[in-house]
Amino acid sequence: MNFCTSCGNPVALKIPEGDDRERYVCTHCGMIHYTNPRVIVGCVPEYEGKVLLCKRAIEPRKNFWTLPAGFMENGETTPEGAARETWEEAKARVSNLQLYRLFDVPYISQVYMFYRCSVDNGEFGVGPESLETDLYAEDQIPWGEIAFPVVKETLREYFRDVEAGHFPVRVSSVQRDSWRK
């Protein structure tokens, strides 16, 4: 960040009075520019024991499989955002969203939230950010081609929870060195 969003003059990093960390403060109008973590919302969309996955059409991890997910937008709730992403990426309408998995990724200041849900009528398609989409049973999932560790972990836990018949909400954090290609 170089310039003030309000007046267009240069900003400088300093600790505002009463604060305890550096912020971008405008050298002209004094406006303090806070930056905060971003939320990624997604779904574990289920239909008849299978989970809906999307093959990514875009980088990063193009050609790898993921759960539908993306940045939460202003003016929506977390389940609304998760459902919107599922519509955009897999053209599936989903119902009965239940919070299932939260990952903190502090080194990139992100919070991932996945909702379990059911795919209405088992219908889905292919959105512009996907190359293909499909419903997968546990033993069909392309485990070696999953795009992101948080997706793989969520899927593994999900199928274990299906077997156990209950779905506790789990929270954990991802460290930088745990992300492996």
Add this chain to the structure above:
Amino acid sequence: MNFCTSCGNPVALKIPEGDDRERYVCTHCGMIHYTNPRVIVGCVPEYEGKVLLCKRAIEPRKNFWTLPAGFMENGETTPEGAARETWEEAKARVSNLQLYRLFDVPYISQVYMFYRCSVDNGEFGVGPESLETDLYAEDQIPWGEIAFPVVKETLREYFRDVEAGHFPVRVSSVQRDSWRK
């Protein structure tokens, strides 16, 4: 937002190619400026059946009671942020944080997350944003002087859950007209 954070030239609202909503786009360098919801993290700090509350020293809702909570910062996890806020506002160290309550507040693009936790050794103090702090049993809580509806709802549910002996993670959203003074 008036000016580009990167080059200092004016921004204009338009829909970037491939997007479906207006963003602030720089008229000079083309940078797209996304704004996203902010996360507020807080605690329900418990000690010997009582909950730690803070009387607010600052607006909004100065002189009203709240659970320790505040904006999540970059580089921290949600439980780390919740514990940090509890230290800052009530000078209490907390342990065993368990995700408990999530509120979406879409009309101001905020997500509240509260963690249950225990107050180490029952020790607490008064941080700069608080006028006083104290541990309250259910029948001692100043129910008429709670700062925010999400705090009141979380406290009511918490004491019901204590009685029931289990603490499901709940998610709901707050509509504009449900916020009453």
